[in-house]
Amino acid sequence: MGTIALVGNPNSGKTTLFNALTGSNQHIGNWPGVTVEKKEGKFKYKEVQYTVFDLPGTYSLGAYSEDEIVARDFILSGSSDVVINVVDATNLERNLYLTTQLLEMGVKVVVALNMMDEARQKNIEIDINTLSKNLGIPVIATVASKNKGLEDLIEKAVEYAKSGEYPKINISYGEEIDREIEKIESLLDSSNSKYPNKWLAVKLLEGDEEIFKLVEKDFELPRDVLSSIKEKAAVYELEIVDRRYAFIGNIIGSAVKKPIREVETLTDKIDKVVTHKYFGIPIFAIIMFVIFQLTFAIGQDLLGGYVGDFVGFIGEKVADLLTLINSPEWLKSFIAEGIFGGIGTVFEFIPLIVVLYFFIGILEDTGYMARAAYVMDGLMRALGLHGKTFISMIVGFGCNVPGIMATRTLDNKKDRMIALLINPFMSCGARLPIYLVFIAAFFPSHGGIVLFLLYAFGIITALVMGKIFSKFLFKEESSHFIMELPPYRLPIFKYVVRSMWDKVWDFLYRAGSIIFVVVALLWVLSVLPFGVEPYSQESILGRIGTILAPIFKPAGFGTWQATVSLFAGIAAKEAVVAILGMVYAGVSEGTELILALQEVFTPLTAVSFLAMTLLYTPCAAVLGTVKRETNSIKWTIFMAVYTFILGWIVAVLIYQVGRLLGF
Numbered sequence: 058m059g060t061i062a063l064v065g066n067p068n069s070g071k072t073t074l075f076n077a078l079t080g081s082n083q084h085i086g087n088w089p090g091v092t093v094e095k096k097e098g099k100f101k102y103k104e105v106q107y108t109v110f111d112l113p114g115t116y117s118l119g120a121y122s123e124d125e126i127v128a129r130d131f132i133l134s135g136s137s138d139v140v141i142n143v144v145d146a147t148n149l150e151r152n153l154y155l156t157t158q159l160l161e162m163g164v165k166v167v168v169a170l171n172m173m174d175e176a177r178q179k180n181i182e183i184d185i186n187t188l189s190k191n192l193g194i195p196v197i198a199t200v201a202s203k204n205k206g207l208e209d210l211i212e213k214a215v216e217y218a219k220s221g222e223y224p225k226i227n228i229s230y231g232e233e234i235d236r237e238i239e240k241i242e243s244l245l246d247s248s249n250s251k252y253p254n255k256w257l258a259v260k261l262l263e264g265d266e267e268i269f270k271l272v273e274k275d276f277e278l279p280r281d282v283l284s285s286i287k288e289k290a291a292v293y294e295l296e297i298v299d300r301r302y303a304f305i306g307n308i309i310g311s312a313v314k315k316p317i318r319e320v321e322t323l324t325d326k327i328d329k330v331v332t333h334k335y336f337g338i339p340i341f342a343i344i345m346f347v348i349f350q351l352t353f354a355i356g357q358d359l360l361g362g363y364v365g366d367f368v369g370f371i372g373e374k375v376a377d378l379l380t381l382i383n384s385p386e387w388l389k390s391f392i393a394e395g396i397f398g399g400i401g402t403v404f405e406f407i408p409l410i411v412v413l414y415f416f417i418g419i420l421e422d423t424g425y426m427a428r429a430a431y432v433m434d435g436l437m438r439a440l441g442l443h444g445k446t447f448i449s450m451i452v453g454f455g456c457n458v459p460g461i462m463a464t465r466t467l468d469n470k471k472d473r474m475i476a477l478l479i480n481p482f483m484s485c486g487a488r489l490p491i492y493l494v495f496i497a498a499f500f501p502s503h504g505g506i507v508l509f510l511l512y513a514f515g516i517i518t519a520l521v522m523g524k525i526f527s528k529f530l531f532k533e534e535s536s537h538f539i540m541e542l543p544p545y546r547l548p549i550f551k552y553v554v555r556s557m558w559d560k561v562w563d564f565l566y567r568a569g570s571i572i573f574v575v576v577a578l579l580w581v582l583s584v585l586p587f588g589v590e591p592y593s594q595e596s597i598l599g600r601i602g603t604i605l606a607p608i609f610k611p612a613g614f615g616t617w618q619a620t621v622s623l624f625a626g627i628a629a630k631e632a633v634v635a636i637l638g639m640v641y642a643g644v645s646e647g648t649e650l651i652l653a654l655q656e657v658f659t660p661l662t663a664v665s666f667l668a669m670t671l672l673y674t675p676c677a678a679v680l681g682t683v684k685r686e687t688n689s690i691k692w693t694i695f696m697a698v699y700t701f702i703l704g705w706i707v708a709v710l711i712y713q714v715g716r717l718l719g720f
C-alpha cells in the first residue's frame with residue numbers, strides 16, 4: 058500500500074496520467090483548470106495496490122483560488138508517500154517553479170517530464186540525466202496521452218518512496234534574505250512541525266497568510282515578531298520569486314537546448330485568425346452555429362428516426378406482454394404513459410444530445426475553448442466580468458453542476474460569485490429535450506438556428522445579469538485575467554467517445570433514478586382519486602396544476618399541464634418533457650406528444666415557454682451545488698427565486714409583445 062499524489066501546473070497532463078494509471082474516466086480538456094476537485098483512484102503495480110490522487114493544477118504553492126487551495130491543502134497535509142510532479146516539457150521554466158517549491162517543502166518528488174512528444178517536435182532537447190542531477194530527484198520522460206514512460210515512472214516513484222532519501226536543494230535568496238531566513242529559522246527551532254523550518258521561514262518572508270496562521274497556531278510566536286516578519290515580507294516577496302527563477306535558470310541552463318529562433322507553429326498561425334481582435338467573436342459564433350446545424354443534420358435526420366422507432370417498438374412489445382400476462386390496468390397505464398410516453402420521449406432525443414456533445418468535446422480537446430474565453434475577454438471586462446467566467450459558462454453547456462464547480466478557478470470572491478450566479482443561464486444538456494420537442498412541433502425546418510438562438514440568448518442573459526450583479530451586488534475590484542493559450546492538440550478519439558458515452562450513461566442513470574421517481578409520483582397524482590378520468594383536470598395533479606396555472610396565464614401557457622411540468626422540472630429538467638409526454642399521452646391513446654403540443658401551444662407561446670425553461674429555477678442538483686459551494690442557504694434561495702422571476706418576466710414580455718405584433 059502506498060499513496061501517490063499527482064501535482065503540477067494546470068494543463069500539464071495530470072488527469073491524462075491519472076486515467077492511464079487507474080483506468081478511470083475523469084474529464085480531460087485542453088485548457089487550464091479542468092480539474093477542480095481532488096479525485097482518487099487505485100492501481101496495482103507488482104501485486105501491490107496504490108492509491109493515486111489527481112489534484113487540480115496549481116502554479117505555485119501560494120494558493121489563491123478554491124481549486125488551488127484543494128491542491129495545496131492536500132500537499133500540506135502530507136498524506137502522500139510520494140508526489141509525482143507532472144511537468145510540461147515544452148514549458149520547463151514555468152513548470153519547475155512549482156517543482157522547486159515542492160522540493161523546498163521537503164516532500165519526496167519524482168518528476169514526470171510529460172509532453173515529450175511536443176518538446177521533440179519543437180526541437181527542444183532535454184538531457185534528462187543532467188536535469189535529474191541538477192534537481193537531485195528522479196526525472197522520467199513520459200507521453201501520458203500515449204501511455205509512454207508510465208511503467209518506468211511508477212517503478213522510480215515506488216522505489217524513491219521506499220528509499221530513505223529525501224530531496225535536498227538549497228536556493229540562495231541573496232545574503233540579506235538568507236540571513237533573515239536563518240533568523241526566523243532559529244525562532245522556529247523548538248518546533249516539531251512536519252515541514253522543514255527553512256521552508257516555513259521562506260514562506261513567511263513571502264507573506265503567505267496560511268503559513269502565518271499555521272505558525273501562529275503551532276509555535277506561539279509573539280504577535281510583534283509576526284508583524285515584523287510581515288513588514289519584511291512586503292519588501293522581500295518579489296526578490297524571493299526572482300531568485301527562484303534565477304535558480305531554475307541555472308538548473309535548465311546545462312540540461313536544455315532550445316532552438317535559437319522559435320519557428321511559427323501551426324498553433325500560432327491558426328491563432329492569428331481565430332483570436333483576431335475583430336473576427337474572434339464572429340468566428341466563435343459561426344463555429345457554434347455550424348455545430349448546431351450539424352447536430353440537427355446528423356442527430357435528427359440520420360439517427361433520430363431509429364431511436365424513436367426503437368422506443369415505439371419496445372413500447373408495443375411491452376404492452377403486448379403486459380396484456381398477455383394479464384397484468385392490472387394501472388400497471389399497463391403506468392408503463393405505457395409514464396414510462397414510454399414520458400421517459401421514452403426524452404430518450405428519443407438522445408442521438409441529438411450525443412452528437413452535440415461530440416462536437417463540444419472536440420472543441421474542448423482541441424484547445425479552442427481557451428480561445429473562446431480569450432476572445433470574449435474584452436467584452437467580459439467591459440461588463441465588469443472576469444474573462445475566466447466564460448470558461449465556466451462553456452462548461453455549463455454540458456451541465457450547470459460542473460459549470461458552477463468550474464468557477465472555483467476564479468480567485469476573487471466577487472468574480473466567483475457572479476460567475477456562479479449566472480451559470481444556470483447556460484443551456485444544459487437536460488434542457489435540450491425540451492427545446493427539441495418544441496422545435497420538432499413548431500420549427501421543424503429551422504432547428505439549427507432556433508437552437509443557436511436559444512443558446513445565444515442564454516449567453517446574453519448571463520452577460521447582462523453579470524453586469525447588473527457586478528454593478529449593484531458586489532462592489533469589490535475584479536482581478537485581471539491571464540489566460541494561457543495551450544497549443545492546439547488533436548482530440549484523442551477514445552476520450553471524445555468516452556465523454557459522449559458518459560452523457561448517455563448519465564441520462565440513463567437519471568432516467569432510472571430521479572426522473573423515474575418524479576414521473577412515478579406525478580403519475581400517481583394524475584390517476585387519483587379513484588374513479589376519476591386519468592390525466593384529467595379532475596385528478597389531484599390536474600387540480601394542483603389548475604390552482605397554480607394562473608401564474609403563467611400572462612405568459613400564454615397557463616395550462617395545468619405546462620404548469621406541473623415546469624414545477625416537476627425543478628427536480629430534473631428532463632422531467633418537463635417526461636411529464637408533458639405522460640399527461641398528453643393519456644389524452645387520447647397513441648397521440649404523440651408533438652401533435653398534442655401543436656394543439657395547445659402556438660408558435661408564440663412555444664417561444665415564451667422555451668424562454669421560461671431556459672431561464673427559470675435550475676434543477677435541484679444545481680441548487681445543491683450552489684449550497685455546497687457558497688455554503689449559504691441565502692444565496693441558494695436567491696438563485697432559485699431570481700431565476701424564476703427573471704424567466705417569468707421574459708416569458709411574459711415575449712408573449713405580450715408578440716401578441717401586440719400580431720403573432
Ligand SMILES: Nc1nc2c(ncn2[C@@H]2O[C@H](COP(=O)(O)OP(=O)(O)OP(=O)(O)O)[C@@H](O)[C@H]2O)c(=O)[nH]1
Pocket residue numbers: 065066067068069070071072073074084085086087088089090091092093112113114115171172173174175199200201202203422546549
Ligand atoms: N501531446 C501530448 N498531449 C498530452 C500529453 N498528456 C496530456 N496531453 C493533453 O494535454 C491536455 C491536458 O491534459 P489534462 O490531463 O486535462 O491536464 P491536467 O494537468 O489534468 O489539467 P488541469 O486539470 O486543468 O490542471 C489534454 O488535451 C491532453 O490530451 C502528452 O504527453 N502529449
Ligand SMILES: [Mg+2]
Pocket residue numbers: 071072073084091092112113114
Ligand atoms: Mg486535470
